[in-house]
Amino acid sequence: MTDFPAPDFSTADASPPDFNARDAEYLAKLQDYYADWKSIPSYAKLCEVFGIASKSWVKAILTRLNTAGFIERTPDGAWIPTRQFFARPLAESSVQAGMPMPVTATQGDYFIIDEMLIDTPSKTTLIPVKGDSMIEAGIHDGDVAVVEKRNLANVGDIVVAIVDNEFTLKTLDKERGKYILRPANAAYAVIRPQGSLEIFGVLIGLIRKYRK
Template sequence: MFSIVQAMGNPNRDQEYLGKLQDYYADYRSIPSYAVIGDMLGMASKSAVSALIKRLTLAGYVEMTPDKRLAPTKRFFERELADFPIPAGMPAAANDAMSESLTIDEYLIPKPSNTIMVRVKGDSMIDAGIHDGDIAIVEKRHAASVGDIVVAVVDNEYTLKELGRDRQGYMLLPHNADYAPIRPQEGLEIFGIMVGLVRKYR
């Protein structure tokens, strides 16, 4: 077998180097020259950097563009997803058994072309863990099932609610005791269904 980890000579060291490269790229959206990389990583020679880049290329973290410029690959942006409890050793150990790699975008947005993000306003869904200021990932479509959290058009306004139904027909259910269910007068237009949530702290 030939795993990613094995492709990198000294996993720990290279993982650390990769981390610094990722941080730099996060700041500047560009990969610096070998000289600068060496400087950044504490290497005194470009040949060491050259070797490192070869290893990272083999491992699939970076690649050459058709113009022979160094560029990050998809894997460059992936993160480890660990389950509780976190193993004692920690620093993002590449343990395939209990962790998988993915980017958040990939995880939440399977169909980019008809997915939009909407900032949530108000507390009407707070009991569903959807807070004011959160970002809802919404997949646009006109059909929804009972129980889905949907973005619907009511009275020319967009609202985020759970789609409910009883003998009298469809309705929109807030998740907050202070709000009452909404029974649309003249039909209910579904704009899309909520497929994900993103919240940022601080």
């Protein structure tokens, strides 16, 4: 998975020089507040949040946070957090020399797993996998298939097809000019649909949850 979306902290490093260590503290306080209330309050409230007494200084801080890319404004003038706002560096304790750095799973309220798997949310569906007909492809009973709804697929794709009014997850293949559905389990038979094959969607991701 070469396109693993590691958070880009270089942006923060490339911030203008007037975003300083003190601003980082203010940012942390704003992040804490937002985590609680899911909104950026008025300048007066931000005075409390930041622990200062000056609205104008609040504005100066917000301007710098804006320049540094942590917050932005709507056309209505409301401050809203950016994606970068939610990116926090890893706790130092988890970073050790010589080890691949883990990536935090979530960044505030934004989750990267979904963005990893899903480009087109409205066309994406989750379907629980039943049975072990694809077990040799590492798809187990109880896994959840992330499926992009479309009725065109390529040979080799793992597709969700509609066979006998049921969803079935198989590899799409071609045999003597006709499309077939191939399981990844020697105990299961290849499905050779008569007439046309109805494709519901294409497997784009897989999710598994281990029992706690």
